[in-house]
Amino acid sequence: MALDRWIGLVLLGVCLVYGYAAWFTMDDMLAPFMQRNPIWPSTFPKVLSILGIVASLVIVLGLEKGEPKIGDIDYRKLWEYNLGQALLLLALMVLYALLLRPAGFLLSTSGFLILGSVILGERRILLTVVIAAIATGVVWYLVQVVLGIFLRPLPLFMGG
Amino acid sequence: MLEGLLIGLQTALSIQNLIMVIGGCLIGTFIGMLPGLGPMSIIAIMIPVAISMGDPSAALILLAGVYYGAIFGGSTSSILLNAPGVAGTVASSFDGFPMARQGKAGKALTIAAIASFAGGTIGAILLMIFAPMLSSVALLFHSAEYFALMVVGLSAIAAFAGTGQVAKALLMTILGLIMATVGEGALFNMPRFTMGLMDLQSGFGFITLAMAMFALPEALFLVLKPREQKDSDGDIKDLRITRAEAKSIAPVIGRQSIQGFFIGVLPGAGATIASFLGYAVERNIASKAEQDEFGKGSIKGLAAPETANNAACTGSFVPLLTLGIPGSGTTAILLGALIALNVTPGPRLMIDEPQIFWAVIMSMFIGNLVLLILNLPLIPYIAKVLSIPRNFLIPFILFFTLMGAYIGQNNATELLLLVGFGVFATILRFADYPLAPLLIGFILGGMLENNFARSMQLYDGVSFIWERPMTLGLLIIAAILIILPSYRARRARIRASGIADGD
Numbered sequence: 001m002a003l004d005r006w007i008g009l010v011l012l013g014v015c016l017v018y019g020y021a022a023w024f025t026m027d028d029m030l031a032p033f034m035q036r037n038p039i040w041p042s043t044f045p046k047v048l049s050i051l052g053i054v055a056s057l058v059i060v061l062g063l064e065k066g067e068p069k070i071g072d073i074d075y076r077k078l079w080e081y082n083l084g085q086a087l088l089l090l091a092l093m094v095l096y097a098l099l100l101r102p103a104g105f106l107l108s109t110s111g112f113l114i115l116g117s118v119i120l121g122e123r124r125i126l127l128t129v130v131i132a133a134i135a136t137g138v139v140w141y142l143v144q145v146v147l148g149i150f151l152r153p154l155p156l157f158m159g160g
Numbered sequence: 161m162l163e164g165l166l167i168g169l170q171t172a173l174s175i176q177n178l179i180m181v182i183g184g185c186l187i188g189t190f191i192g193m194l195p196g197l198g199p200m201s202i203i204a205i206m207i208p209v210a211i212s213m214g215d216p217s218a219a220l221i222l223l224a225g226v227y228y229g230a231i232f233g234g235s236t237s238s239i240l241l242n243a244p245g246v247a248g249t250v251a252s253s254f255d256g257f258p259m260a261r262q263g264k265a266g267k268a269l270t271i272a273a274i275a276s277f278a279g280g281t282i283g284a285i286l287l288m289i290f291a292p293m294l295s296s297v298a299l300l301f302h303s304a305e306y307f308a309l310m311v312v313g314l315s316a317i318a319a320f321a322g323t324g325q326v327a328k329a330l331l332m333t334i335l336g337l338i339m340a341t342v343g344e345g346a347l348f349n350m351p352r353f354t355m356g357l358m359d360l361q362s363g364f365g366f367i368t369l370a371m372a373m374f375a376l377p378e379a380l381f382l383v384l385k386p387r388e389q390k391d392s393d394g395d396i397k398d399l400r401i402t403r404a405e406a407k408s409i410a411p412v413i414g415r416q417s418i419q420g421f422f423i424g425v426l427p428g429a430g431a432t433i434a435s436f437l438g439y440a441v442e443r444n445i446a447s448k449a450e451q452d453e454f455g456k457g458s459i460k461g462l463a464a465p466e467t468a469n470n471a472a473c474t475g476s477f478v479p480l481l482t483l484g485i486p487g488s489g490t491t492a493i494l495l496g497a498l499i500a501l502n503v504t505p506g507p508r509l510m511i512d513e514p515q516i517f518w519a520v521i522m523s524m525f526i527g528n529l530v531l532l533i534l535n536l537p538l539i540p541y542i543a544k545v546l547s548i549p550r551n552f553l554i555p556f557i558l559f560f561t562l563m564g565a566y567i568g569q570n571n572a573t574e575l576l577l578l579v580g581f582g583v584f585a586t587i588l589r590f591a592d593y594p595l596a597p598l599l600i601g602f603i604l605g606g607m608l609e610n611n612f613a614r615s616m617q618l619y620d621g622v623s624f625i626w627e628r629p630m631t632l633g634l635l636i637i638a639a640i641l642i643i644l645p646s647y648r649a650r651r652a653r654i655r656a657s658g659i660a661d662g663d
Contacts, residue, residue, distance in 0.1 A: 004591035039616040041350050044609045045341050055331040064327045075590035081384040097575030116555025
């Protein structure tokens with residue numbers, strides 16, 4: 001079974017869970033006066049879940065035939081590409097998300113930019129550090145001072 | 161009307177107001193380029209500045225300049241980085257980004273600038289002529305028709321995005337609609353499908369999803385398969401548009417200015433629907449050879465949404481100025497600013513304070529002209545973004561997607577959602593699922609449900625579907641749009657296998 005039909009199967013599961021939540025779990029919580037409304041919070045999701053189940057069944061069962069075509073990247077040979085770099089960058093983004101609040105904007109951002117370049121194979125460390133520092137400073141200034149959106153600059157333990 | 165024009169010119173051409181227009185356009189363009197900050201947030205940020213000026217015409221002129229600048233700036237980031245920061249420019253990235261990938265970034269930006277200029281200017285002329293009349297037409301559209309109009313828009317997108325694979329595009333649209341139901345709806349004060357997570361209470365962030373669907377997979381593809389570096393000067397030399405190209409986009413610009421304007425007039429529709437519908441319509445009426453170009457860097461496919469969204473922005477001023485009803489989020493913020501300045505927009509605005517009404521229209525002309533003059537010389541420098549070495553560009557794209565998602569909500573969980581959806585979107589792209597319908601379904605989902613709910617309440621059931629002929633007509637069109645392509649594909653296949661030649 002090709003990847004697109006596997007995805008169809010997964011989405012079918014999502015639609016079934018969604019449909020279950022819409023059809024069986026939501027209406028009990030409804031206040032009595034709202035039950036007199038012609039439309040309930042669950043009405044639209046109920047319609048959507050049926051449409052979604054039909055559409056994903058069409059894909060899973062392969063009712064609509066299209067010629068299989070290979071895009072920019074053939075996922076069957078994924079390991080032939082720079083998969084390691086991509087996974088490392090994704091991990092770095094997760095790390096950034098977790099560290100942004102505790103470590104402060106300046107530290108985590110410049111760290112993210114430097115490590116990102118290093119993962120991609122940049123070896124001129126000094127250049128990377130300078131660029132990252134300037135970019136971090138400029139973005140922080142723009143967001144914090146010009147736009148007035150609060151970004152905690154320094155790590156927590158430094159009282160930032 | 162001539163008298164009004166002169167009053168407007170007099171007000172708009174004062175030194176102070178000219179500086180306001182130029183400053184507004186510049187601020188709008190530069191901030192609009194940052195993904196994640198759309199016109200709505202920029203105008204919201206500029207409101208304190210505008211109110212402190214005290215002069216309503218100057219304030220409105222400044223904000224109108226910011227508005228146009230932001231729309232143009234938003235298209236640059238969708239064209240160059242495939243990172244649309246504003247819902248209205250998502251359609252521009254369909255063809256603008258492939259053009260930039262082919263080394264025609266300069267040309268793409270030029271077309272965007274010219275199309276925006278034409279759309280904005282023609283829109284302003286239409287506004288002048290039609291503003292008084294249109295206010296009454298807009299009132300004829302009920303929520304039932306809005307609902308039907310959005311269904312048409314969604315099915316048009318699903319039918320066109322999934323060439324030969326309508327089911328996939330349809331499933332993506334439905335998935336987008338499903339995601340739009342997460343969180344608290346406007347009509348029911350009840351959290352839905354949040355799985356008990358506080359962070360999902362307000363639903364998924366639009367910017368988070370836009371970044372995850374477009375920018376992040378693009379960056380990951382760049383990492384996975386480095387493409388050959390083009391020589392850096394290649395971006396700039398292809399700046400000019402040839403006569404043949406100008407001839408082919410001129411009718412597109414003409415049609416889309418008018419269509420976009422009238423869509424923009426309808427409250428609630430606005431630039432987003434106008435740009436998607438404009439793209440879909442132009443794709444549909446193009447010749448077969450040109451149709452194949454769409455999505456691969458067609459100049460028509462770029463000019464259409466760019467013209468339509470600017471014309472629609474202008475159109476959305478009609479209900480604001482004539483009825484006092486804001487047609488979009490942005491004009492709602494403008495309405496707030498006007499009330500704070502002691503101006504009440506409405507039918508009496510043109511009679512009581514004509515100088516404000518006409519000054520705004522004149523400043524639209526001036527703003528568009530200023531944008532064109534400022535941006536055309538800047539384009540080579542803006543396009544240089546693409547010649548940044550890959551080792552630096554990719555971390556920065558990733559960083560801007562993260563920043564865009566973070567600034568909007570100030571919530572670090574949003575970043576985890578971004579990464580998760582980004583991985584999901586990349587896998588979907590591997591399997592050749594179109595991603596645009598998902599995002600469009602998500603954007604229109606809230607409006608769709610609200611209008612559906614409103615008409616259900618007005619008619620106490622679904623009877624509005626057959627009791628209102630306009631609604632029924634629109635829904636039938638939507639059904640045809642879905643069924644026709646798969647029917648045609650099936651017939652073509654049968655014919656190809658040589659069985660049923662007779663039908």
